[in-house]
Amino acid sequence: MSKRKIYTKTGDDGTTSLIGGERVQKDDAQVAAYGEVDELNAWLGICRALATEKRRLDLVQKLEQIQSILFEIGSILATKESWSGMPEIKEHDVAQLETWIDLLEESLPELKNFILPGSDLLSAHLHVARATCRRAERAIIGLSHLYLGRGEKIADNIVTYINRLSDLLFTMARFEAQSAGGNDLIWTSRKLSA
Helix, strand or coil: CCCCCCCCCCCCCCEEECECCCEEECCCHHHHHHHHHHHHHHHHHHHHHHHHHCCCHHHHHHHHHHHHHHHHHHHHHCECCCCCCCCCCCHHHHHHHHHHHHHHHCCCCCCCCCEECCCCHHHHHHHHHHHHHHHHHHHHHHHHHHHHHCCCCCCCCHHHHHHHHHHHHHHHHHHHHHHCCCCCEECCCCCCCC
């Protein structure tokens, strides 16, 4: 038996298959939405690798759980309709993110200014993941507007989960910067001279 090849050549015409087999253009809003989630997952993989190197096993565990849920979100977004057996994002998934945010914030100083990413490599990568998460959220919101026009909707809790995840990633970035012995790098406005 020959090994299956990674390339199928079916996308050479600029289309791809959704779960269920329907083919759509690769720049379709649905493909863009789950593609953004896929990129976010890849950035979190880098963060997890950096956290592993730093022996931050609690963070590694959290990121792995988040990556698994993001894979489920990508699968949901890659379907055209509800398929039996598809995962669901539950309210307790969102509540878990909120619990983690609250726990991390307990040891952080109150934030009164904008901050610049970059005080620590892991922290900086968490900020990249946070920005990517916001872009994924925008793509999902855009897709939800298209769905509304067709009388459909994005599966429950996906938008809320992604929104809360960006808050968690921001908080994780601040926490990791502090854990590395640094502080938030405060942004200061340049004054315009007359």
